[in-house]
Amino acid sequence: MSQHPLPNDLHLETLAVRLAVERSQYGENSEALYLTSGYVQPSAEVSARRFAGEEEGYTYGRSSNPTVTSFEMRLAALEGSEAALATSSGMSAVMLMLFSLLKSGDHVVYSQSMFGSTLKLIGSEFARFGVESTVVPQTDLAAWKAAIRPNTKILFAETPTNPLTEVCDIAALADMAHNAGALLAVDNCFATPILQRPMGMGADIVMHSGTKYLDGQGRVMAGALCASEKMVKEKFLPVMKNGGMVLSPFNAWVVLKGLETLDIRMRAQSANGHAMAQWLEQHPAVARVYYPGLASHPQHALSMKQMSGMGGAVLSFDVKAADPQQARTRAFHVLDSLRTLSLCTNLGDTKTLLTHPASTSHGKLSEDQRQAAGIGQGMIRLAAGLEHLDDMKADLLRGLDTL
Numbered sequence: 001m002s003q004h005p006l007p008n009d010l011h012l013e014t015l016a017v018r019l020a021v022e023r024s025q026y027g028e029n030s031e032a033l034y035l036t037s038g039y040v041q042p043s044a045e046v047s048a049r050r051f052a053g054e055e056e057g058y059t060y061g062r063s064s065n066p067t068v069t070s071f072e073m074r075l076a077a078l079e080g081s082e083a084a085l086a087t088s089s090g091m092s093a094v095m096l097m098l099f100s101l102l103k104s105g106d107h108v109v110y111s112q113s114m115f116g117s118t119l120k121l122i123g124s125e126f127a128r129f130g131v132e133s134t135v136v137p138q139t140d141l142a143a144w145k146a147a148i149r150p151n152t153k154i155l156f157a158e159t160p161t162n163p164l165t166e167v168c169d170i171a172a173l174a175d176m177a178h179n180a181g182a183l184l185a186v187d188n189c190f191a192t193p194i195l196q197r198p199m200g201m202g203a204d205i206v207m208h209s210g211t212k213y214l215d216g217q218g219r220v221m222a223g224a225l226c227a228s229e230k231m232v233k234e235k236f237l238p239v240m241k242n243g244g245m246v247l248s249p250f251n252a253w254v255v256l257k258g259l260e261t262l263d264i265r266m267r268a269q270s271a272n273g274h275a276m277a278q279w280l281e282q283h284p285a286v287a288r289v290y291y292p293g294l295a296s297h298p299q300h301a302l303s304m305k306q307m308s309g310m311g312g313a314v315l316s317f318d319v320k321a322a323d324p325q326q327a328r329t330r331a332f333h334v335l336d337s338l339r340t341l342s343l344c345t346n347l348g349d350t351k352t353l354l355t356h357p358a359s360t361s362h363g364k365l366s367e368d369q370r371q372a373a374g375i376g377q378g379m380i381r382l383a384a385g386l387e388h389l390d391d392m393k394a395d396l397l398r399g400l401d402t403l
């Protein structure tokens with residue numbers, strides 16, 4: 001809202017630490033945390049104009065807040081979008097997007113490998129209101145194309161995916177969507193704008209879970225949608241005002257400060273992820289490693305082109321085993337042998353986090369569905385943090401060398 005007094009030719013690294021609403025009259029150097037639900041209006045006339053949308057200005061916390069605005073400005077600059085709108089979580093961002101853009105009878109095409117709650121929200125919850133959808137294999141462009149119908153309004157992709165790190169071609173999907181008169185939305189949680197900027201590849205909407213790398217230290221829930229000014233103002237904001245999935249000022253402040261170190265964290269954690277992936281690929285107890293930065297990854301070339309030559313911080317690996325039962329026992333042994341790293345169903349933390357997808361994020365699938373999805377009982381996901389590589393390796397060896 002208030003104009004920042006910065007020069008307009010600054011680099012992204014600079015904007016990530018500098019862009020915010022104007023300082024208050026007290027001259028605080030760290031951005032102020034405005035914990036307020038309402039705003040005192042200078043006059044009844046100004047208040048009336050603000051409520052009529054004829055003048056910018058804060059009115060009530062469900063519409064906007066200066067700390068939240070600072071986060072939105074910074075994220076939009078990093079993603080290269082005209083505007084952004086913050087939400088209370090990543091899933092509320094997905095909810096807001098679908099609610100704002102779809103009506104009964106519309107159709108969505110999305111990948112079968114997307115985040116579990118996204119699959120359920122579209123395939124079950126929105127289906128109850130007559131929104132149709134088709135799931136397609138993540139990497140099969142022909143399948144995406146074949147799924148498009150006259151009533152298709154959104155193609156929704158997530159790349160890389162969890163836990164298999166499958167990558168899809170954002171530019172190709174954007175062309176496909178636009179040729180069909182539809183929009184391309186991209187969940188950019190795993191790569192973040194440091195590795196991948198979907199708007200520049202033709203995406204219309206970028207969705208974020210701020211809970212992950214934007215905060216980066218596992219403290220708060222947050223989310224956001226990045227899009228054109230017109231889409232944010234005319235589609236998302238009205239639904240936000242009535243729906244109330246607003247980001248709290250405190251959480252906005254935490255994520256705002258998280259963005260200041262996003263660039264160095266992502267580069268360092270991606271380098272650690274890469275080193276761990278290469279190291280695990282050599283270990284005799286490991287059957288396979290899934291990581292876009294490895295030459296063995298099926299979309300390695302596309303990943304490097306699309307993700308600034310980095311593979312990201314998340315990788316998965318299968319421990320060797322004769323059958324699913326033994327695989328589960330072995331994966332559990334590796335996880336239960338950890339003493340430094342965390343067994344924790346989250347990612348995007350400076351602490352390295354490991355999970356067993358088959359019994360957690362993908363635990364509700366039948367064994368057959370899991371096999372079809374390629375998520376075996378021996379799979380472990382690792383989201384690399386900032387610990388020393390030797391300590392990370394030693395902690396995994398405790399389990400891997402005693403199978």
Ligand SMILES: *Cc1c(COP(=O)(O)O)cnc(C)c1O
Nearest residue numbers: 089090091115187189209211222
């Ligand atoms: C965590 C996550 C979400 C959901 O975000 P929340 O902040 O937990 O609601 C969506 N997509 C991906 C890829 C995620 O990792």
